[in-house]
Amino acid sequence: MTLHPVTPRLGTLGPVIKLLVLFVHLLATCIAIGAIVATDLRLLGKLSAYPVRIAPPNPFVMRLVSAALLLLYASGALLLWMGLSESASYLNPKLQAKLLLVGLLSANALVLHWVSFPRLVRRGRRLTPLNLHDACGVAAPVALSNCLWMYCAFLGIARPWNQGVTMSEVLLVGALLFALSFASVLVVLTLASRARPRGKPDWVDSLKGRLGALGAALGT
Numbered sequence: 076m077t078l079h080p081v082t083p084r085l086g087t088l089g090p091v092i093k094l095l096v097l098f099v100h101l102l103a104t105c106i107a108i109g110a111i112v113a114t115d116l117r118l119l120g121k122l123s124a125y126p127v128r129i130a131p132p133n134p135f136v137m138r139l140v141s142a143a144l145l146l147l148y149a150s151g152a153l154l155l156w157m158g159l160s161e162s163a164s165y166l167n168p169k170l171q172a173k174l175l176l177v178g179l180l181s182a183n184a185l186v187l188h189w190v191s192f193p194r195l196v197r198r199g200r201r202l203t204p205l206n207l208h209d210a211c212g213v214a215a216p217v218a219l220s221n222c223l224w225m226y227c228a229f230l231g232i233a234r235p236w237n238q239g240v241t242m243s244e245v246l247l248v249g250a251l252l253f254a255l256s257f258a259s260v261l262v263v264l265t266l267a268s269r270a271r272p273r274g275k276p277d278w279v280d281s282l283k284g285r286l287g288a289l290g291a292a293l294g295t
Contacts, residue, residue, distance in 0.1 A: 093157050100150035104228050107143035110136050111224060116293045119263070123287025127267035129213065131192035144184065151177070167237050172245035173230040180223040186216045214264055218257040226252055 114132045121127055131137075158165035191213055226249050230236070236245065266283050273280055 093154070096150050096153045096157070100147060100154060100231075103143045103146040103150065104231070107140050107147070108224055108228060110139045110143070111221065115221065116290045119290025120287055120292075122263065122267055122290060123284045125272055126270045129264075129267070137188070141184075144181070147177075168242040169230060169233065169236045169240055169245055172242045172249075173227055175242075175246070176223055176227055176230075176249060180220070180227065183216050183219045183223065187220060191216050211261075214257060214260040218260040219253055221260075222249070222253045222256040 114136050118129070132140075155166075155170075194212065230245070263286070266279060266286070269279055269283065
């Protein structure tokens with residue numbers, strides 16, 4: 076089957092339509108990342124409390140991110156169709172890796188909504204270092220979600236990676252970023268697990284207070 080250029084097919088409005096679809100794609104990305112970052116900052120702002128109780132995002136945030144994700148699917152599919160209509164080489168290794176990561180992000184979103192968040196609602200208790208299963212059950216999908224949203228957004232603008240970067244290299248960078256994100260979330264959960272301050276505050280109490288103050292300042 077022969078692919079025909081999208082611009083002649085859509086007439087003189089082709090470039091304008093493509094630009095509008097790209098804008099919608101960018102806007103949906105900003106909405107989703109903004110909602111996720113704001114939620115993370117509000118949770119970080121609670122870190123200075125004793126004890127810290129982890130709660131899932133409120134329903135409005137979950138609906139907002141879900142709507143943004145659906146909009147990203149639609150606009151991304153249009154951009155992919157337009158790009159392939161212009162050139163079969165549009166589907167370069169970087170884009171292939173991005174599509175794979177978007178699929179992983181979508182699967183992880185189901186894990187968050189169907190497993191991690193309901194667990195937090197049902198148990199309604201803080202995570203402790205002794206309950207490593209709970210900590211990893213929350214930390215892994217949360218870290219993966221934050222990592223993939225940011226990394227996929229970066230890949231969308233990483234034009235220099237369109238050529239000369241293999242799919243394996245793109246995925247390797249993503250794996251390293253996830254490891255860093257996962258370690259960071261585990262550290263935060265470990266800090267949050269302290270039930271009461273020490274008689275003489277140590278570095279854990281100090282770090283809890285500083286991160287909590289930072290989250291409260293940025294999350295308001």
